[in-house]
Amino acid sequence: MDLTFWTYEGPPHVGAIRVADSMKGVHLVLHSPQGDTYADLLFTMIERENRRPPVTYTTFQARDLGASTAELFLKSLEEACDRFKPQIMLVGDSCTAELIQDQPGSLAESANLPVPVIPLELLAYSRKENWGASETFYSLVRGLLSRSVPAPDWVRPDRSDEKSPSVNLLGPSTLGFRCRDDIKEITRLLGDIGVEVNVTAPLGAAPLDLLRIPEADANVSLYPEVSDSTCTWLERNFKQPIIKTVPIGVSATMEFLKEVTEKLDIELPSQEFPESRLPWYSRSVDSTYLTGKRVFIFADATHAIAAARIAKEELAFEVVGLGTYSREQARQVRTAAKEYGVDPLITDNYLEVEKSISEAQPELVLGTQMERHIAKRLGIACAVISTPAHVQDYPARYSPQMGFEGANVIFDTWVHPLMMGLEEHLLTMFRDDFEFNEKVAPSHLASEGGGIKKDGESVEADSDLSQSANFTWELSAEKELRKIPFFVRGKARRNTEKFASEKGMTVINVDTLYEAKAHFAA
Amino acid sequence: MNEAVLAWDGQEKAVNHLVQERGQRAVFCGLTSIVWLHRKIQDAFFLVVGSRTCAHLVQSAAGVMIFAEPRFATAVLSDRDLAGMADCNEELDRVVGQVVARRSDIKTIFLVSSCPSEVIKLDLGNAAERLRRTYAGKINFVDYSGSGIETTFSQGEDSCLQSLVKQLPDAGNEDPSLLVLGTLSDIVEDQFRRLFEGLGIGPVSFFPGRAAGDLPPVGPGTRLLAAQPYVNETVRSLQARGATLLRAPFPYGAEGSQGWFRAAADAWQVPVTRFREVIGAPLERARLAVSQHQSQLTGKRITFLPDSQLELPLARFLNRECGMELVEIGTPLFEQQLMQVEKSLLPETVRLTEGQDLDPQLDRVRRDRPDLTVCGMGIANPLEAEGLRTKWSIELMFTPIQGFEQAGDLAGLFTRPLTREAQLKV
Numbered sequence: 001m002d003l004t005f006w007t008y009e010g011p012p013h014v015g016a017i018r019v020a021d022s023m024k025g026v027h028l029v030l031h032s033p034q035g036d037t038y039a040d041l042l043f044t045m046i047e048r049e050n051r052r053p054p055v056t057y058t059t060f061q062a063r064d065l066g067a068s069t070a071e072l073f074l075k076s077l078e079e080a081c082d083r084f085k086p087q088i089m090l091v092g093d094s095c096t097a098e099l100i101q102d103q104p105g106s107l108a109e110s111a112n113l114p115v116p117v118i119p120l121e122l123l124a125y126s127r128k129e130n131w132g133a134s135e136t137f138y139s140l141v142r143g144l145l146s147r148s149v150p151a152p153d154w155v156r157p158d159r160s161d162e163k164s165p166s167v168n169l170l171g172p173s174t175l176g177f178r179c180r181d182d183i184k185e186i187t188r189l190l191g192d193i194g195v196e197v198n199v200t201a202p203l204g205a206a207p208l209d210l211l212r213i214p215e216a217d218a219n220v221s222l223y224p225e226v227s228d229s230t231c232t233w234l235e236r237n238f239k240q241p242i243i244k245t246v247p248i249g250v251s252a253t254m255e256f257l258k259e260v261t262e263k264l265d266i267e268l269p270s271q272e273f274p275e276s277r278l279p280w281y282s283r284s285v286d287s288t289y290l291t292g293k294r295v296f297i298f299a300d301a302t303h304a305i306a307a308a309r310i311a312k313e314e315l316a317f318e319v320v321g322l323g324t325y326s327r328e329q330a331r332q333v334r335t336a337a338k339e340y341g342v343d344p345l346i347t348d349n350y351l352e353v354e355k356s357i358s359e360a361q362p363e364l365v366l367g368t369q370m371e372r373h374i375a376k377r378l379g380i381a382c383a384v385i386s387t388p389a390h391v392q393d394y395p396a397r398y399s400p401q402m403g404f405e406g407a408n409v410i411f412d413t414w415v416h417p418l419m420m421g422l423e424e425h426l427l428t429m430f431r432d433d434f435e436f437n438e439k440v441a442p443s444h445l446a447s448e449g450g451g452i453k454k455d456g457e458s459v460e461a462d463s464d465l466s467q468s469a470n471f472t473w474e475l476s477a478e479k480e481l482r483k484i485p486f487f488v489r490g491k492a493r494r495n496t497e498k499f500a501s502e503k504g505m506t507v508i509n510v511d512t513l514y515e516a517k518a519h520f521a522a
Numbered sequence: 523m524n525e526a527v528l529a530w531d532g533q534e535k536a537v538n539h540l541v542q543e544r545g546q547r548a549v550f551c552g553l554t555s556i557v558w559l560h561r562k563i564q565d566a567f568f569l570v571v572g573s574r575t576c577a578h579l580v581q582s583a584a585g586v587m588i589f590a591e592p593r594f595a596t597a598v599l600s601d602r603d604l605a606g607m608a609d610c611n612e613e614l615d616r617v618v619g620q621v622v623a624r625r626s627d628i629k630t631i632f633l634v635s636s637c638p639s640e641v642i643k644l645d646l647g648n649a650a651e652r653l654r655r656t657y658a659g660k661i662n663f664v665d666y667s668g669s670g671i672e673t674t675f676s677q678g679e680d681s682c683l684q685s686l687v688k689q690l691p692d693a694g695n696e697d698p699s700l701l702v703l704g705t706l707s708d709i710v711e712d713q714f715r716r717l718f719e720g721l722g723i724g725p726v727s728f729f730p731g732r733a734a735g736d737l738p739p740v741g742p743g744t745r746l747l748a749a750q751p752y753v754n755e756t757v758r759s760l761q762a763r764g765a766t767l768l769r770a771p772f773p774y775g776a777e778g779s780q781g782w783f784r785a786a787a788d789a790w791q792v793p794v795t796r797f798r799e800v801i802g803a804p805l806e807r808a809r810l811a812v813s814q815h816q817s818q819l820t821g822k823r824i825t826f827l828p829d830s831q832l833e834l835p836l837a838r839f840l841n842r843e844c845g846m847e848l849v850e851i852g853t854p855l856f857e858q859q860l861m862q863v864e865k866s867l868l869p870e871t872v873r874l875t876e877g878q879d880l881d882p883q884l885d886r887v888r889r890d891r892p893d894l895t896v897c898g899m900g901i902a903n904p905l906e907a908e909g910l911r912t913k914w915s916i917e918l919m920f921t922p923i924q925g926f927e928q929a930g931d932l933a934g935l936f937t938r939p940l941t942r943e944a945q946l947k948v
Contacts, residue, residue: 001571001597001613003620010578033637035551035670038579040900050907052900059547062671065641076546083881095573096637096671099604124573125601351591 006350006370008325008388012122013094014039015132019140019226020090021053022173022202026140027086029077031069031104032094034059046391047174056080058097070102074111077104081113088144088207089113090136092120118143128348130225130300130326133173137202138229144210149237156239159217165264166196167243168216171227172203177303177387179203179223181400186222186247189403193269195260202226214238218263222246222402224302225326248306250278250314250407276404278411282315293418294491296321296362298345298353298371299386301329303401305336307366307385310410312340320360321345323353325368350374361490364418369393381417385410471497474509481513495520540856545879548898549829549854551670552678553636554583558919559679559730560593562705565629566734567621568594570668571614571646572636583916593628595621599638610644611652618653622661630734632682633665640669662734664689674854676752676830676919679705683730683756686737687763693741700726700786701738701765703757704750707922708732714749714925717783720800723790729756740765745789747782749773749924751864752831754857771863772832773924774932775839776808781863804926811930812843818937820845822893825886828852828878829898829915834864836896836918836932841869844933848872849892852883894939911939 013030017039020028030036036057043053058076060069081089091104105119118139122132159165169186172179180203187197198216199209213219213234220243221231231242241263247256253276261268281287295317297307301324311317323345324333330346337344345356354374357365365375365382369390375382384393385401399413400406473481484492492513499516500508553576556568570576577596584592597617602608618631631653633646646665653663666685668678683703693699700723702714711728718726727738742764746757751772761767770785771778780801787797824846826833833853840846850873868874875883887895887910895905895912902912913936923932 001599001603001608001610001617003617004574004577004596004598005592006581007574007577009574011574013575014578033551033670034547034549034674035553035579035637036575037546037548037900038550038554038582040548041898042582044901044903045899048903050903052904057546060671062640065671079881095575096641099638099641124575125599125604128574 004349008348008350008368008370009129010039010042011095011124012127012129012132012135013092013124014042015129015134015226016090016092016120016122016136017043017053017055018129018133018173018175019136019202020055021049021175022204024204024206025087026090026207027054027056027080027084027088028090028092029056029073029080029104029108030058030092030094031073031097031102032057032059033096034061036094036096042175046389047394048391049174054084054086056084060097065100069097069100070107073102073104073107077108077111077113081115086115088140089115089117090120090140091117092122092136093124094122095124098122098124116143131328133226134229137171137173137226138233140202140207141210141213141230142233144207145213145234145237148211148214154239159264164196165194165266166198166216167260167264168198168213168219168240169200169222170219170230171221171223171225172200173223173226174203175387176203176223176226177300177385177389177393178399178401178406181398182222182402182406184398185400185403185405186220189247189253189257190260192271193257193261194266195264214240216240218243218260220260225300225329246302246306247402248303248406249310249410250276250404252306252309253403253407273404276407278314278404278407281408281411287315287415290415290418291316293317293364294320294360294362295364295366296357296360296371297385298323298325298357298365298367300324300368301326301333303386304333308336308340310407311366311414314407315411315414317364320362321356323347323356361494364414366414383413383417470506471500472507474507477509477513480510492517540874540876543875543877543879543883545877546881547674547828547854547878548880548900549878550583550675550898551579551637552668552673552675552681553580553634553670554675555678555682556580556594556634556668557584558705559682562707562732563630563730563734564593564732565627566593566632567625567628567630568632568634569618569621570594570596570634570636571639571644572596572599572634573638574598576636576638591624593625599642604642610642611649614649615653615656622657628661630662630664633663634668634678634682635665637669637671640667640671662689664734676750676832677755677855679750680753680755683753684759686730687740687756687759690737690763691739692763693739693743695741696743698743698745698790699739700724700745700747700789701740701760702726702728703746703748703753703760705730706749706924710922710924710928713927717800717804718786721783721787721790721792721797723786723792745786747786748860749782750832751835751860752855754855754860757859767859769863771838771867772835774835775843775929776805776812776926777843778835778839779808779924779926779929780805801926808926808929812933814930815933815937816844818940819933821847822940823847823849823890824894824896824936825849825890825892826851826853827883827887827895827897827901827915828854828875829896830919831855832915832918833896834861834868834874837872838864838867839932840936842867843929844936846894846936849890850875850886852876852878854878894936911943913939 020026021043040053043049056076058072060072064072091108108117120136120139169183172183183200199213218241219231219234221227234240235242243259245256245259247253295311297304304324308319308322311319319340322337322342325348334344350370357374365371365380366385368386368388372382372384399409496513496516499519500512560568603610633650635646650663650665664685666681673681740763744765746765746767757767768785768789771781773779773782833851837848837851841848852875856876896915897912899914902914905912922928
């Protein structure tokens with residue numbers, strides 16, 4: 001038993017619904033008690049879908065447990081098949097149904113439905129949502145393609161000259177992060193270098209499309225959390241190489257193009273990408289002020305790793321924390337964390353995340369909606385980079401994360417909540433001016449995610465000035481500290497106390513403050 | 523509308539037809555009621571013993587992270603617990619220890635059973651008893667079922683209150699007292715207290731109270747007045763202890779609120795003149811406030827999909843005070859004892875359904891094309907996309923809508939989607 005306050009991921013069957021919901025002509029019959037239908041609102045409210053997800057829930061109650069839940073399942077299955085006329089049906093258990101062991105797979109087999117049925121094993125008590133999505137996608141692809149798997153010694157023939165090089169984009173799903181726009185961006189980018197997209201799945205694909213997957217030269221594992229096991233199976237059985245670079249960030253996008261051209265054995269056109277604006281924006285003088293901004297990152301593994309690289313190499317931030325809630329991908333995050341010299345935080349307990357953020361005192365938090373709430377409470381700027389996300393992170397406008405346009409979007413999204421260079425400069429100059437008081441939050445911080453606390457205590461109530469128990473600040477030192485611009489005051493205070501602690505001092509005066517400043521000047 | 527129409531006359535009409543349906547139900551389970559219960563009972567903690575689904579459900583229904591550290595959580599069962607590798611009772615004690623260590627301010631911990639914990643027959647009644655002994659004098663433990671196999675949405679609160687009834691002290695006399703049942707927001711509770719005081723009715727207790735330790739005494743003199751329509755089992759348990767149920771409409775709108783207070787006034791034999799004196803001004807305010815919305819609602823057709831058991835009284839309000847035409851009223855559960863009065867106030871021809879068979883019911887909505895459909899969040903946007911206006915039912919649970927002063931707000935919840943429809947040109 002684990003004490004859980006808020007969860008990052010739903011149960012595995014929510015992952016299964018995401019895959020069914022992403023596709024056309026697929027219907028899922030979920031053996032589940034009354035109440036599990038709440039999952040529908042994730043799709044209709046958060047992703048703002050204009051139709052119900054293609055799921056029929058058996059919604060059994062206590063009185064059914066006494067009678068026959070198996071009959072109820074069969075009745076639901078037959079009615080759903082008749083009403084929705086899907087091309088393929090998925091059947092599975094939610095957590096409670098797993099306990100009553102009706103075995104929807106065998107039941108469905110006995111029902112002789114006019115369409116193929118694929119049973120899902122969703123392991124509700126050991127796995128979670130992303131795994132459920134991955135398992136469902138894998139079961140679908142394997143179920144549809146297993147009969148056409150070539151002999152083990154089969155060698156993939158070279159692409160004929162008439163055929164354009166092509167790939168499949170695998171992994172995008174509803175309730176993923178910006179999938180709708182990412183696939184559009186990546187499809188366009190691949191088109192620019194003469195590569196066609198054969199099938200995109202599960203998002204927007206029909207079962208017949210999945211049958212065409214083997215026709216492509218390679219598979220792009222665009223969202224590894226969902227697509228890795230499918231890509232691995234396709235590589236083993238259909239000898240399709242996997243393109244593993246996730247194109248989030250400018251460098252990663254360039255590497256992605258390089259990997260595509262290498263695996264497809266084509267030339268990378270020596271063209272410029274004028275739509276890639278992040279490099280110049282980052283080099284322009286205004287961005288000087290972004291240098292060394294302390295950033296804390298917590299997300300699904302794919303987005304966390306990509307964000308750390310962008311933060312460090314493309315915006316010149318300092319990564320002060322890196323972690324993920326996806327235990328399945330923990331290894332990759334650990335490796336990345338080592339690179340940035342931070343301790344990896346692998347947990348699905350948001351209280352631990354809050355504690356780490358609070359200790360790291362970052363200036364920007366990049367995370368999920370959970371971290372958005374944590375950052376809001378702590379008065380730290382924040383941008384959402386990964387699921388779980390709330391309705392405002394499913395925007396009306398085009399806002400991909402992948403490719404060059406994705407990098408442009410990321411530059412804007414991350415820099416916006418931070419002080420803009422010029423505004424920060426002016427704040428320093430006029431900080432004593434009553435109209436430009438430090439207690440007044442900069443205009444752009446009043447919006448979402450920039451949450452400086454709005455109560456009367458304002459910034460002063462933050463950690464910047466509050467005394468820690470271990471040190472006594474002399475009044476003069478306290479006054480001097482107040483003269484330091486408030487956005488670096490926390491750091492000054494932290495460094496001074498760290499310095500004092502190293503020197504074994506308990507009283508801090510003005511000299512200590514400047515000695516510490518000199519000590520940490522490097 | 524004149525007083526004769528608005529005032530409930532205490533007479534009931536012949537019972538009209540009720541169709542029962544069985545099929546897929548698009549309703550929350552009882553765990554969802556934790557979302558409002560934990561806000562009402564401010565020193566209580568709700569610990570669900572269940573699965574990741576339970577945790578995900580409560581946080582999704584709560585509209586995600588609104589609270590820093592909420593006073594509810596889930597003890598998530600894992601493979602180890604199910605395979606018998608870990609003793610569930612020991613594990614539960616350990617998790618309770620963690621909760622207690624984090625929150626020293628908690629006075630009562632509700633152990634809430636779920637579908638999985640009930641299917642594996644984990645006895646939380648025993649656990650509560652054991653933990654009461656362990657934390658004697660410090661923390662009270664109460665168990666109840668919030669599972670989807672036993673409870674539908676608001677029934678979770680009924681189950682919670684019913685479980686608390688066992689702990690209510692004996693009144694020890696036959697002196698009359700009033701017990702108001704069902705969670706009300708604090709502002710509504712305060713308004714009601716003032717009116718009861720003005721009428722000279724008392725002592726009055728609200729159940730649940732603001733603290734879990736507010737346990738009103740109960741005995742043969744206790745008169746029960748249901749402020750929420752879903753407290754059936756709680757009423758039965760209190761009746762078993764000698765309490766009497768006052769028959770009344772529910773306090774929605776001017777008419778409902780008047781009838782509700784009149785039931786209490788009659789039981790206390792409050793003179794008619796005094797009743798008019800005390801209720802007169804708020805009643806007039808309520809009528810005025812509702813009348814501002816009338817022109818937009820009159821003649822409009824409405825369907826309720828089953829949700830919280832509030833459907834019948836709300837339909838009565840919209841029909842009798844706002845002039846709306848009732849197409850279909852779906853309710854998850856129809857209990858004669860509490861609904862008798864409400865049902866008698868509905869038009870005899872209205873289509874009443876108990877339970878649900880979702881897809882055929884949606885087919886009826888599409889055929890009927892009502893001007894407004896009251897439904898859950900999973901269905902609202904899909905219906906909107908088909909050109910049908912909707913009102914999310916969950917808002918009716920989180921907004922103060924009871925009593926005279928809220929009558930206008932209640933009507934406003936139904937006019938908003940129609941106003942929006944009229945204004946939008948895209």
